Amino acid sequence: MSKRITSLITALLIVLLMTPAGIFARTVTDSETAVSFTADNVTAAPGAECDVSIYIQGEYLAHGLTMIVDFDPDLLTVESLTPGPVCMAISAALGMVTTDLTGTPGKAKFTALLPSDAVSEQGCLFTLRFKVADNAAVGAVSPITIDVHQFYYMPVGEFMSTPIDFTAVNGSVTVALSGLPGDVDCDGVVGETDISLLVSYLLDYDPEISEQGLANADANGDGSIDSLDPAAIWSIIIGG
Ligand SMILES: [Ca+2]
Ligand SMILES: [Ca+2]
Numbered sequence: 001m002s003k004r005i006t007s008l009i010t011a012l013l014i015v016l017l018m019t020p021a022g023i024f025a026r027t028v029t030d031s032e033t034a035v036s037f038t039a040d041n042v043t044a045a046p047g048a049e050c051d052v053s054i055y056i057q058g059e060y061l062a063h064g065l066t067m068i069v070d071f072d073p074d075l076l077t078v079e080s081l082t083p084g085p086v087c088m089a090i091s092a093a094l095g096m097v098t099t100d101l102t103g104t105p106g107k108a109k110f111t112a113l114l115p116s117d118a119v120s121e122q123g124c125l126f127t128l129r130f131k132v133a134d135n136a137a138v139g140a141v142s143p144i145t146i147d148v149h150q151f152y153y154m155p156v157g158e159f160m161s162t163p164i165d166f167t168a169v170n171g172s173v174t175v176a177l178s179g180l181p182g183d184v185d186c187d188g189v190v191g192e193t194d195i196s197l198l199v200s201y202l203l204d205y206d207p208e209i210s211e212q213g214l215a216n217a218d219a220n221g222d223g224s225i226d227s228l229d230p231a232a233i234w235s236i237i238i239g240g
Contacts, residue, residue, distance in 0.1 A: 035060045035151075035164060037125075039069070039144040039171025045178045046188065047134040049079065052144050052171055053127040056086055060164050061118035066111045066150040069128060072142035073106035076130040076173060081108065084124030093117040101128075116156060136175040138186065144171035177212055182219040182233040186212050190236045198230050 035058035044050035054069065071078070078101045083091070090097055095114040103109065108128055112119075146168040152161035177183070182190035184197045198217050200207040202225070209217065217225045219232035 034058060035166040036169060037067070037146045037148060037166060038169040039146055041172045041174070043174045043176040043178075044130075044132045046132055046136040046138070046175060048178070049129055049131050050173060051127050051129050052173065053084065054125045054146065055084075055123060056125050057122050058166075059120070061120050061153055062151060062164055063114045063118050063154045064112065064150055064152050064161065065148070067109070068147040068149065069108045069110070070143070070145040070147055071106055071108070071130070071173070075133055075136050075140055075142040075175065077133070078102075078108050078128055079131055080129045081110070082127045082129070084126050086119070086121045086123055086125045087112070089121040090114060090119050093119055095119065118153065118155065130173060132173070132175055138175055138177055140175045142173045144173060146170055179212070180216055181221060182236045183216045184209060184213045184233075186210055186216065190233060192237065195230050195233050195237075198225070198233065201225070202227060202230070 035056060038055045038057070040052045042050045042052055054067070081099050081101060083097070087097060090112045093114055094116065095112050098111045100107075100109040110126060148166060148168060150161075151164045151166055153164055154161040177186050177188060180186075180188070180190065182194055184194040184201075187193075194216075197207055197209060197213075198219075201209060201217065214225065217229060219229045219236060222228070
């Protein structure tokens with residue numbers, strides 16, 4: 001790349017970075033197709049890790065994207081961001097990708113700038129790995145909100161960025177106990193109360209047991225809840 005082009009690109013970037021968002025923006029033209037950003041909906045147990053991917057679909061040509069993924073910082077801590085195929089295409093096109101996962105609790109920031117070639121890839125942009133708080137209540141939900149601040153087309157030689165139309169479909173992380181064999185009362189531990197509850201159930205005393213609790217009641221995993229399972233729970237207790 002010649003020095004002149006490099007200088008031009010640098011000048012363009014400076015203009016872009018110093019310009020308040022949208023001041024030079026034009027209205028989206030009819031020829032552009034709406035793009036959708038989507039986030040996964042996942043479940044995870046208290047204290048567990050889970051992955052939420054952000055996807056981009058639709059036809060587009062983009063030179064810039066600034067996105068903030070919002071989540072509930074009381075429920076989730078973001079641990080890492082793994083680039084997906086779209087993010088890798090941005091890097092391959094010599095784009096600049098910056099992330100900020102820790103600057104503000106509850107926010108993961110992703111910025112991509114492509115000074116030369118536009119990107120049009122579809123698929124996974126990146127995957128965020130979250131850790132669910134140890135004390136998270138079962139049934140609590142953290143929205144995963146996609147907040148796109150800038151998404152535009154601006155080839156070299158253009159002094160105005162053109163916003164690209166898009167829709168965003170948010171995701172969520174729901175705190176749920178994953179199958180813990182033997183944990184009939186779903187309190188996160190396998191104990192003698194689980195045996196009592198299961199025995200009550202087997203004796204048709206009709207105790208209140210959740211759907212997950214019934215799944216956990218099959219402690220030996222043979223597909224049925226029967227008189228072998230209290231012993232299996234006892235084995236888990238003394239073995240653990
Ligand atoms: Ca239990
Ligand atoms: Ca069983």
